[in-house]
Amino acid sequence: MKIRIKFSKQGYMKFVGHLDIMRYFQKAMRRGKINIRYSEGFSPHQIMSFAAPLGVGITSNGEYLDIEVTDQDTPSFTSQTMTKSLNQVMVEGIQILSCRKLPDTSKNAMSIVCAADYTLRFRERAILEDLEMFFEKLSAFYSQDQIMITKKTKRSQRKLDLKPLIYHLERRGNAVFMQVSAGSGDNIKPELVMESFYESQNWEYPPFGFLIQREEVYGHDQAGNKIPLEEFGENIE
Amino acid sequence: MRKLALNDEILLSVQQPARYIGGEVNMVVKDPSQVDIRFCMCFPDVYEIGMSHLGIQILYDMFNRREDTYCERVYSPWTDLDKVMRQEQIPLFALESQDPVKDFDFLGITLQYEMCYTNILQILDLSQIPLHSRERGEEDPIVIGGGPCAYNPEPLAEFFDLFYIGEGETVYGQLLDAYKENKKNGRNRLAFLQAAAQIPGIYVPAFYDVTYKEDGTIDRFKPNNPCAKEKVTKELVVDMDQVPYIEKPLVPFQKVTQDRVVLEIQRGCIRGCRFCQAGNVYRPLRERSVEYLKESAKKLLDHTGHEEISLSSLSSSDYTDLPELVNFLIDQCSSRGINISLPSLRIDAFSLDVMSKVQDVKKSSLTFAPEAGSQRLRDVINKGLTEDVILSGATEAFKGGWNRVKLYFMLGLPTEEKEDMEGIALLSEKIAEAYYDTVPKEQRHGKAQIVASSSFFVPKPFTPFQWARMCTKEEFLERAYLVKNKFREMKNFKSLKYNWHEADVTVLEGVLARGDRKVASVVEAAYKNGALFDSWSEHFDNSLWDKAFQDCDIDPDFYTVRERQIDEVFPWDFIDAGVSKEFLKREWLLALEGKVTPNCRQRCSGCGAKVFKGGVCYEDKD
């Protein structure tokens, strides 16, 4: 049976990188006595996959991993008991938010990820004097028809129009909220959006200027709608 | 949520920030204001190395069982953070509370290998604690050292207030009680050190004076304080079932060197290899009962979620109930995707059978540690492993599908001659031949792969070889080239590989291992020259040490290549490690004659460790 687990990653845990989070969950499954399925072969590994890696330094309220458990049709647990068993073996910065059963035919989270929500808060040191001006300019930046940038990777450079990849951008209090394209296609990091905005204003981008938090990750269903990954599954009662 | 000592900008600009955040699974959380004693435990190397060490986990667990004590941890900041902390004057902090180490009552530093000595000074320096014991005041933590290198603490004597000689489980409780008592009565640091000096196993270096002869060797080593003992006897756990084992070891986020459950099955060793310090100072052998170990293994796996369990001991094959324990583990682990790793097993029918069950034969290799290339030299070092045993073990293994063999040797052993060195290549060749003779062409999956490596021999205190002359760097390298050239002559040259350890660092290890108090100034000068992480080959810079020796006007050869007289007073002679100097002397002379000594289960050789009243010395011998 396939289970989708949603968790948050807060506080000091933001310094623990993606690979280590994977190892952390493998050990947590054993500590929490989850009947996770193992692959065949000489050194069996757990059937587990993560939706979208989160960069070091970023907190999140919407991280996902999929696992398979050995329970077939009648599970020995409910969403609630599984969440509880896992939360008992978590560290302070990680909390399991939900465990839901996926249809057997569903694709794994990684392959359907299409968008993610982020909040960016100013760090105290980088806070601007004139916030009103900042948000006005940001909104003007976002309302352009085209936002051309050069996306640099280790090997290549390419021109890219950011505009269609930013699904939403708005002010929330003193923070910036955005929904951007994510996943294996065009994975847009929120810093990239902010950097290009600063560049467009000829401002210097402060390297650690924002506290960034991922709020949610979406997958697309067969009809192409963006749906929070959690909603692909159902509660086990 | 816990607050961190370092801000985001720093943490995001150094490598592997998770080294500095604590908060790992099974970390102990207490309110520091509610305890009497704050103890900071330090492994003076980078986090991934330090977190792999079993001893610290044992003490961490033991201290934190006390309600009045909060034990936390600190490791060496890597060079990138080191720089930032110096620039911004950030005091070194403990991982748990993230509070500065200098605010603790104790800083306990484990001394696992000589090449971490400059890192100890880094820890003190970054903690803003004076480097020398004599400069510390009432506000500074008590700095205490322990672990294998504490069997010759002298090169570090001026940097430590106390040393704990022997196994930690026994008198730490007394020491902490004495500290609390002293504090309650409003008495000062000196009063505590005097109280501590009276506890068995505790050595207070400031309470002893050393005078030297004209030739530089020790004349007298005498207490200068009535509270100090003439001899400090090592502490040891007599009944291993009577001390609690860790139940909830810390589980780091990062991949560390020992990313597994470590089950210590026994302490000590019956074998009596003459070069081995551990085999001598941990005498006598003491086993844990198999029931105890089964119980422990279950708890440890449950509480950590590790995917591997490893047995720890100096020679696991000597554990009486090994088959029962191993079968139990196989039973417990196979269904849960947990691997079993069995280091230090003698290769025989039993171990091959077990290994074929727990590992992928095609991917794993067999390990032998003949240590010396000829039978003559193996007799000198009392390594009871014969060529026949190696060849028949390897042949059995080849039949079972293995084709990789690792061989460990030492170069520079006492009495070593050309034939002994060449024997390394010859033995490797014979193993390769055994493969081609045993496995028919059509059943081979590739060539035999025999990898021989040699480290250079460093004479250690409390071994029969403590009198031995050590080779110079040039001699070491000559010997390595000689072996290498011999390998080239071998028929199966293509199946063989030979590599050797670095020589510079070995020489230095030799100085520190048998050094006296004078060597402290060299360690300090090297540190001030910039030496740090000397055990990391990419950081080790011998020129910093060369300069330090020159500046301090100390000749390293005095400690390494000098011939020692049989009646010389050694810097570590004030320690009673159980094995008597008489026994070691006897063994040294037997070694020079090439005569072997039977192991403890064959016949007791009266080494002196019987005084502890336990372990193998009192086993029924039938």
Ligand code: SF4
């Ligand atoms: S006293 Fe005898 S049996 Fe005991 S450790 Fe020494 S040699 Fe072995």
